[in-house]
Amino acid sequence: MTQVKKFWPILTGIHKYEKTLSTRNIGHGQIIEAPILAYLMETSNGRILYDVGCDYEKINDLQKRHHFYENDEFPFGPPTMTEEQKMENRLRQLGLQPLDIDTVFVGHLHFDHGGGLCDMKHAEVHVHSKEYEAANQPADGAYFAEDFTGDYHWRFQDDEYDLVPGIRAIETPGHTAGHMSMLIELPKGKPILLAGDAADLTENIEQEIAPGLCWHDKEDLALASIRKLKNIAKETEACLWPNHDMSFYRQCTPFPGFYE
Ligand SMILES: [Zn+2]
Numbered sequence: 001m002t003q004v005k006k007f008w009p010i011l012t013g014i015h016k017y018e019k020t021l022s023t024r025n026i027g028h029g030q031i032i033e034a035p036i037l038a039y040l041m042e043t044s045n046g047r048i049l050y051d052v053g054c055d056y057e058k059i060n061d062l063q064k065r066h067h068f069y070e071n072d073e074f075p076f077g078p079p080t081m082t083e084e085q086k087m088e089n090r091l092r093q094l095g096l097q098p099l100d101i102d103t104v105f106v107g108h109l110h111f112d113h114g115g116g117l118c119d120m121k122h123a124e125v126h127v128h129s130k131e132y133e134a135a136n137q138p139a140d141g142a143y144f145a146e147d148f149t150g151d152y153h154w155r156f157q158d159d160e161y162d163l164v165p166g167i168r169a170i171e172t173p174g175h176t177a178g179h180m181s182m183l184i185e186l187p188k189g190k191p192i193l194l195a196g197d198a199a200d201l202t203e204n205i206e207q208e209i210a211p212g213l214c215w216h217d218k219e220d221l222a223l224a225s226i227r228k229l230k231n232i233a234k235e236t237e238a239c240l241w242p243n244h245d246m247s248f249y250r251q252c253t254p255f256p257g258f259y260e
Pocket residue numbers: 110112113197244
């Protein structure tokens with residue numbers, strides 16, 4: 001039986017960029033507004049976060065912002081992240097603080113997913129070993145080495161596994177080398193399958209379109225992961241959630257409301 005009690009999608013920031021970053025070769029000249037999300041799960045065996053959003057300081061400190069975001073890798077500039085969207089303040093709204101998070105599971109280590117690790121030095125941090133390896137090369141310009149160097153309680157993973165009964169890590173490489181999605185069984189409602197950046201938009205899922213950025217340009221690997229997620233969703237009757245889709249996000253239960 002699932003140990004999950006409650007599930008919250010948490011908006012941690014917004015990024016505007018050309019749609020081609022989400023849908024490979026589709027959407028040139030079209031700027032979209034994408035939510036940057038983290039997901040909190042309360043279980044009978046601790047609290048787990050899937051992703052942690054961006055590092056607030058790298059966006060809101062002018063010098064850091066210039067260093068990290070005002071260069072050729074970021075033609076669309078940095079995301080926005082309000083005071084309210086800071087993880088610490090989101091958790092406060094639930095009567096929690098960062099120390100109350102036991103486990104952080106990072107689907108991949110790009111700046112908009114692993115940036116907030118700096119506030120989670122106490123927690124166990126789960127990441128695929130291939131992801132950590134690629135991030136350290138770095139495989140592309142969306143990795144900020146400063147996000148994941150330092151003292152972390154890493155728990156490197158090489159396979160699919162259950163974090164607790166009811167929460168399963170699923171390998172979905174393609175966007176990045178060691179990308180992981182997550183299947184969450186709720187106590188009452190239908191399961192939720194978090195695609196992570198294996199599928200930014202509903203369009204990626206429905207029309208089977210690879211993300212703009214594919215590790216080593218392996219579009220086939222990314223497409224295989226999208227099909228894998230669709231199959232799992234079908235078998236488990238889960239709702240497959242895209243990760244950077246504003247219209248999908250707007251239909252979700254608004255924070256601090258939750259799913260159970
Ligand atoms: Zn992302």
